[in-house]
Amino acid sequence: MAAPLHTAWFNGSFMPLAEVRISPLDRAFLFGDAVYEVIPVHAGQAFLLDPHLDRLERSLRELGIRNPCRRAEWIDIINGLIEQNGGGNLAVYLQVSRGADIKRDHAFPPESVRPTVFGMVSTMAEPHPDQLGLRAITCADQRWSRCDIKSTALLANLLARQAAREAGAGEAILLRDGYLTEGSASSVIIVEGGALIRRPAGPELLPGTTTDAVFAAAAGVGLACRDEMISEQRLRQADEIWIAAATRGITPVLELDGKMIGDGRPGPVWRQVAAAFEALKPHGTAH
Numbered sequence: 001m002a003a004p005l006h007t008a009w010f011n012g013s014f015m016p017l018a019e020v021r022i023s024p025l026d027r028a029f030l031f032g033d034a035v036y037e038v039i040p041v042h043a044g045q046a047f048l049l050d051p052h053l054d055r056l057e058r059s060l061r062e063l064g065i066r067n068p069c070r071r072a073e074w075i076d077i078i079n080g081l082i083e084q085n086g087g088g089n090l091a092v093y094l095q096v097s098r099g100a101d102i103k104r105d106h107a108f109p110p111e112s113v114r115p116t117v118f119g120m121v122s123t124m125a126e127p128h129p130d131q132l133g134l135r136a137i138t139c140a141d142q143r144w145s146r147c148d149i150k151s152t153a154l155l156a157n158l159l160a161r162q163a164a165r166e167a168g169a170g171e172a173i174l175l176r177d178g179y180l181t182e183g184s185a186s187s188v189i190i191v192e193g194g195a196l197i198r199r200p201a202g203p204e205l206l207p208g209t210t211t212d213a214v215f216a217a218a219a220g221v222g223l224a225c226r227d228e229m230i231s232e233q234r235l236r237q238a239d240e241i242w243i244a245a246a247t248r249g250i251t252p253v254l255e256l257d258g259k260m261i262g263d264g265r266p267g268p269v270w271r272q273v274a275a276a277f278e279a280l281k282p283h284g285t286a287h
């Protein structure tokens, strides 16, 4: 995400981001006891809003954090953040922690402790068509066994992303027990013989909102889409590899661990699906 913009949401009000103050006893700070969502905004309109809010509600439920807002309230917060930050192409970040108790205790605080709700917005740059595609490296997936929850406890993801940066790559693709899981902050799709393949949903990976929309777009133009386990060898032999994420759309991986994928340029299936996916996004004058 790019630099955050001015207006944030904090526990019930919009306020300048620089004025938000969070207690050091907040459980997000002490334990990473919080969940988050990143919602893309195109031309001033939230994209794939329902799947993002479904996932936020699920993450809260799975961790037993009280959902502090009804669906309509979440939508008002998101739309308020978009409006107050000038619309256009943005990424809305929402975070809910279990709140700040009066002492540090691993066990959950009493019901009287209210969740902390924080929202902010960043600009989202559309990649220049000539700069499409990235280099990726593979890394061992060192995360916990509930990666289906979008938790702010992201240390293993950070280590993988930093390893990618140090290798001059834009993403780390994670392997667990010889199989692909996902990227450090993205879903991974491979193309084999014209078909799109991704790992089946499960506790080892986050269910991606972008990858679901990409599969729907690809099915809409007649391409086969399958959920299958992808071994390391299969990953390395794929015709195309893409990463998918709310703030990055679908991006082709041109090189994996220093080895070219296909001819090292965005592939033909990517071109076709990227166009179909682009057509799903809200368009209009970005204000």
Ligand SMILES: Cc1ncc(COP(=O)(O)O)c(C=O)c1O
Pocket: 038, 157, 182, 183, 184, 185, 186, 187, 206, 207, 208, 209, 210, 211, 244, 245, 246, 247
């Ligand atoms: C670990 C991980 N997997 C997958 C994704 C893709 O999810 P989405 O398409 O909903 O952004 C993300 C999003 O940033 C992520 O952090």
